[in-house]
Amino acid sequence: MDWTICAGLAAGLLISTVTTPVGVSGAVFLLPVQLSVLGVPSPAVTPTNLLFNVVAGPGALWRYRRDGALRGGLARRLVLWTLPGVIAGAAVRVFALPGPDVFRVLVAALLLPLGAWLCLRTLRPARQRFDTAEPSAPALAALALTVGVVGGIYGIGGGSLLGPVLAARGMPMARIAPATLAATFTTSAAGAAAYAVLALASSGPVAPDWWLGLACGLGGLIGGYLGAKLQPCLPETVLRLLLGILAAALGALYAAEAVS
Template identity: 55%
Template structure:
């Protein structure tokens, strides 16, 4: 029944956002396999539905981070300038090039596997406590590439940008709010892009509004809770859990694509 599917989406959104918001990941990257395998959202509709989840769930964690004064305007601006045009390109590619489910799983695995390994990689040296490390132009160029991936995969890019920026020497407390802010803005643009593309294309391209809104409402609460928990959770534990989950999902997609 429809309400049962939405209830599952709400609970999954709540759990994943609670676990991922502390490290700047919206949770959409882990919601996607649930959409495909449990909720049976058709392909490529899963991508804009994931972006809709980001739009609804994002303000919860961001509000908490903003109240603690953790948002770095310069870093957020560098990420948004790159991610926004990237997600539009990714949306177009998703509809016209990467519409086959097998190809999509391979692309998803190619994104998740290195991301998971990067999260699991031991960090060297101290942690930077301010938004410095990579130059702003480099951050913007990186965000452009990740934006394209985000448009293809429906993740907003935070699950890729977060580990990369932390790996460059920034603290999770600096990266997490900025990554979530760029994810929110990018996802709004992505949802609009897919909605526009759906007007001239057959099939399921627009978001599954019911699933996206239900999961997003769960993520709204979970994101706020996760952001509140961040100062009390060991960074090492969070990194390992996220890294292992990303690698496991990538392996699952590779097996399914055979």
């Protein structure tokens, strides 16, 4: 068996186990592994990451549904508005941002502020009670649509952005995580299909690396189930801080590569 397949499965398993409890599929952290370690070319790395989300998602979602955590309309609203955004983002990624150097800059621009925000919110949490109310309909629509576009460009599904924004409002992670993972899964399926269609009109490496994406996704399927099962037992503060540190470190790495 090719070493990249084994490495992809292990990476998907480990990353998903850690990130699923806070509503992140792990694709945002798997992306640089695929790009720099496993050698997936750009922009094919984006649909490969979306394929990972599609395969990995059902593990966590099945566990959350079994525990009754998917009740309510938050997941449906997020899915409704992220879907058109991810299709638009896929088109932007293929026709406007194909270069690997530009891609590294954009990855750094995403991960650095995301990591800083997560760390700040963890170390200096807002002094407010948890608010179970959703944002207003227009605000939620604008947020989900924007995140869908960004997710389509980066191949991350969007949960790594939706989660922190909703958490900053004071909503509990037990409610946020299932909804953002549901949105990630649905938008990733739409994004992967969009890239498959766009590959017919592009001469570059646009189609996903199917075998590697499936291997990473299988690892994520197992890790996502484990992460969802462990969520009630894991300290939320430690997980948030760990995610922030990882995001900032990966963003700094790509920023250094972009200027070197």
